[in-house]
Amino acid sequence: MNVILAGPSLLEKIAFVVLAVGVLGGALVTITRKSAVTAIISLVGTFCAMAGLYATLSAHFLAVLQILVYAGAIMVLFIFAVMIVNRDDEHPIALRGLFVRAAGVLATGYLFYRVAWIVVRERQTDVLATTITLPIPDYGNVASVGRLLFSDFLFPFEAVSLLLLAAVVAGVLIARPTRPRDTAKSGGAA
């Protein structure tokens, strides 16, 4: 249970590098592919690798939830949306002109460089030291996180259930063809 001891071992480094490369490479493939189905499959890989990163942070409950919710439920929603919409991107990039595109990428890269420099400079602070031993033995388990969820965070938990109910109703209401003009035009594509 005590995954991260003082000082990362070689196995931990290898696992972190593999998972981080999986996350970032999967994300890059996701935003650059032309076909939506390829992007969705690489997004599933990204979320699975991210669940592995959660597990190395001793967040076992969140790692399992990540697989179940993201790689399971949300990806099924995306695949159904692609099945209904079903058209490949003819012009994948929104901004026209190489200069504007390169300026956007360069600005994003420069912003990342500045913020990453701050993070590297402040790496000795206590918050970023994950090499400490676990405060409690069942840190990140279903039992301890669930106990916190149903004691201190009971009201936000119930509010989130209401939010999900509202999202389900809104999804049905928006996606259902209501006006007869739309049903005649879509021709039973629902």
Add this chain to the structure above:
Amino acid sequence: MPGHYYILVSLALFFIGTAGALLRRNALFVLMSLELQLGAGSLALLTFARGLGDQKGHVVAFFVMALAAAEAAVGLAIVVSVYRSRRKIDLDVINELRN
């Protein structure tokens, strides 16, 4: 591993998601980029929770996950609805609010 590596991965993932949301014109890809950004936020939350030895970050990451599910449901419903009426989901074509 030291925590700032996780934060760097989270930052890179967030900016990849930002670039995807800004550069793509297909609405489906923009929604996927938003999911990437939310995942980057969850990763940072869990890293800081691990550094502080506190489990409240796990609870907040749980709420972020529920929020992402709600956002995906409503967003994809809007995409399907717009596709039914316009036959297009390109974000620079949908400009009915202009003028």
